[in-house]
């Protein structure tokens with residue numbers, strides 16, 4: 459069993475999460491407070507030891523590893539030419555907007571959503587159409603798509619639908635039925651389905667909520683998809699900058715690659731080697747991480763549901779991010795209240811839903827527990 463309880467000080471390490479507001483306890487941006495798998499650290503050390511850091515290319519070991527990953531994880535055979543290597547996933551979202559839209563066209567998504575999804579249209583002088591997710595079910599509700607509203611909102615100028623699956627910040631793992639229906643919606647309205655699956659290896663109970671990738675769609679639907687993947691969230695190597703796209707259709711891939719132009723820097727050699735090591739050797743570590751995150755998720759949901767019954771926490775199926783709807787708590791600004799209690803959380807306003815907060819529970823349980831105590835009191839709950 460790997461060790462996740464050890465607190466590793468990240469202050470003054472140039473960490474965005476820890477060094478932006480040194481006066482606050484950070485549970486915001488999506489990276490975890492855990493060291494990466496030792497195999498990743500060793501791969502980086504080995505490459506550093508070589509001492510020469512000229513321009514890099516994706517080496518054959520990485521390509522083979524990505525293909526094996528796609529085969530094992532998604533059950534798909536992907537020829538090398540369908541892979542597009544990227545220095546980050548967000549630039550790929552922006553590239554897609556510029557590749558498939560003209561000024562005046564629209565990018566569609568559903569909110570609440572990872573903030574760049576609500577901003578990439580600007581890079582292509584496009585419009586943004588955002589339809590809110592809706593909740594169905596009984597006491598603990600499930601977030602899903604509002605198909606009727608989506609039909610009513612899509613326009614002939616809409617060119618792209620941007621999907622986060624698993625969903626950040628709601629923690630939903632969409633079913634095969636939902637993804638197929640979404641792809642059919644895209645086909646009906648001639649949209650490119652841009653499927654960001656960066657969180658797909660962070661599904662907390664894969665037996666009850668398996669990942670259904672856009673790559674698993676039947677052929678006619680798959681042709682209009684761009685699937686974006688990365689080892690960065692799962693193995694905590696976001697700062698190294700590596701992601702990749704799978705673009706099965708030649709024409710789409712050519713267009714996507716063409717707009718890169720001279721806008722992207724070369725990917726660094728360390729990122730390639732870390733990505734290879736993570737996918738190749740990280741599985742045991744990942745399973746232990748998921749057990750740890752499951753416990754943190756349970757602690758968080760139980761604490762908030764019992765002590766802040768008016769706040770809503772969805773059933774979190776994936777990610778280490780918890781979406782808390784604080785709108786019924788009667789606070790003028792939940793974000794400000796959290797800050798006054800010394801916590802740095804993510805403000806729902808950036809995700810399209812003011813009055814909600816996102817808590818990153820990818821941290822040591824003891825630290826999470828202490829932060830939750832502060833959170834409950836800040837949101838008007840009783841002290842323990």
Ligand SMILES: Cc1ncc(COP(=O)(O)O)c(C=O)c1O
Pocket residue numbers: 488545546547548549572622626654656688690696700701
């Ligand atoms: C859905 C989603 N896509 C993309 C990213 C960031 O990707 P990258 O760091 O490769 O740009 C994140 C980070 O939180 C995310 O949640």
